[in-house]
Amino acid sequence: MEFRTSQVFVAMCREQLRALLAAADGADSAAIVSGDGFEIASQFKDSVSVSRVAAMTSSLHAIALAAGSELALGANHSVVVESEKGTLLILRIPTAQSELLLTVIARSSSLLGSVLFAARRCAGTIAERMSGYG
Amino acid sequence: MPKEYVVLFAGPMGAGKTTAISTLSETPVVRTEAVNTDRERHDKASTTVALDYGEITLDQGDKVRLYGVPGQERFDFMWRILRERALGVVLLIDDASSAAMADLDAYVRAFGDFFTQSRAVVGITRADIGRHRSADPYQSRLIEGGHALPVFVADARDRAQMLTLLSALIVLFELNPPAKE
Numbered sequence: 001m002e003f004r005t006s007q008v009f010v011a012m013c014r015e016q017l018r019a020l021l022a023a024a025d026g027a028d029s030a031a032i033v034s035g036d037g038f039e040i041a042s043q044f045k046d047s048v049s050v051s052r053v054a055a056m057t058s059s060l061h062a063i064a065l066a067a068g069s070e071l072a073l074g075a076n077h078s079v080v081v082e083s084e085k086g087t088l089l090i091l092r093i094p095t096a097q098s099e100l101l102l103t104v105i106a107r108s109s110s111l112l113g114s115v116l117f118a119a120r121r122c123a124g125t126i127a128e129r130m131s132g133y134g
Numbered sequence: 135m136p137k138e139y140v141v142l143f144a145g146p147m148g149a150g151k152t153t154a155i156s157t158l159s160e161t162p163v164v165r166t167e168a169v170n171t172d173r174e175r176h177d178k179a180s181t182t183v184a185l186d187y188g189e190i191t192l193d194q195g196d197k198v199r200l201y202g203v204p205g206q207e208r209f210d211f212m213w214r215i216l217r218e219r220a221l222g223v224v225l226l227i228d229d230a231s232s233a234a235m236a237d238l239d240a241y242v243r244a245f246g247d248f249f250t251q252s253r254a255v256v257g258i259t260r261a262d263i264g265r266h267r268s269a270d271p272y273q274s275r276l277i278e279g280g281h282a283l284p285v286f287v288a289d290a291r292d293r294a295q296m297l298t299l300l301s302a303l304i305v306l307f308e309l310n311p312p313a314k315e
Contacts, residue, residue, distance in 0.1 A: 035168035036181055037208060055208040059184035062166030066184075070164065099169045 012129055013041035016122050024118035026110020028086075032126065033057050035099030048105070057103040061090050078116065087112060091119050095127040102126070136195035140219050141303060143186070144245055145226035146237045147205035148176040150259045150290030152186050154226060155202045158296050159188025172206070181205065184212055190300070198300065213244060221312060222253035222303050226290065227272060229264025238272055242279060249281045252310045255303045257288035257296075 017030045021043055031042035031050055037058030042050045064079040081088040086108050093100040102123045106115045143151040156163050166184035170176065186202030201216050203209070223245050227238050238256070248254040256276065261267050269285040276283055284302045288295040 034171045036171050036183055037168070038171060051208065052211070055183075055206075056211060058168055059166070059204075059209060059212055062168060062184045066164050066166050 009130075010041045013126060014043065016126050017041060017043040020104065020118050020122040023121075024104070024106065024110065024115045027104050027106040027115050027118065029105040030122075031057070031103050032093070033101050033103060035061075035101060040100070053103060057090050057101055061092070061101055064090075080112065082112070084108065087115070089115060089119055091123045093123045093126050095130050097130055100126070136197065138197045138199070139221050139304065139307060140199045140201065141300065142216055142220040142223040142245075143200060143202040143226060144213070144223050144241055145205060146228060146231065146233070146241070147181060148178055148231070149205065149226040149228040151202040151205065151226055152182055153290040154224070154257075154296050155186045155188040155200045157291055157293050158190050158200060158300065160191065161189045163188045175206075183209065185216060192301070192304065196304065198304070210244070217245065221307055223248045224299050224303060225254060225256045226259050227256060228260050229258050229266055230260040232265070234265065235271070235275060238275055242276070242281065249283065251312075252281075252283060253303070253306055254281075254283055255299050255306065256283065256285040257290070257299045258285065259288060259290050261287040262289075
């Protein structure tokens, strides 16, 4: 099943990303990317190159998995990059069908907990909807 | 006194970078692979998205840290990160790819400092099913570009052949020590 080319799937992802950005105060941009770093759907501010962020999301997630595995930390829940002017958050979308990642960029004034909560809900909803795609 | 080196394995998708590091490393290789969704580009199940990492101790006691970089240009930010830490590069070129010669040119450009400072070697992989089945055309191309560097036909699964590549690079390090910063 090729989710990347399904317009219905991409539209559903966009809608969920919009809902996420509306729900999480301070979250500016979000995207769904494949495990190997291709953009599938995004709601990004114009100034950001989605394809670069998609590739970086894939690398950061993979390095976090490698470090977690090295230290026997078990399954990865999220990757958080907290910087002076903002936070980058990466979550795996919990589905067996395909390797998908959710990446969210939030301003430093946002509350990490509330962004994380909204992101988890978004990832869960997308996973649930995906089961409907076969 | 034993030395420590950092060496990169670079080259296009499917050239055998991850395999080469697995073949050489004495320690379990740190891999960062994701399911490959770009099957048009290369028909393989998984692809490296950040780095591979392995270690090997050579006969003289020198330790080499082996870093594999992702093959897709989209990950060139990883190339930049790793390039700054490395002393040299083993470039692997897939002889079975129709773009092999263009790949050689592109990677010589991307890792240009290593080539101009003569701290690079080239391994021609999959030559058994390849187009040229020889290192010669690649060697000529490098020389045309002003780089007289070792080029070998090498199987990424063959430890002895990979050690030959790596040893040739270490010899180049001895001949061309990096300028002190």
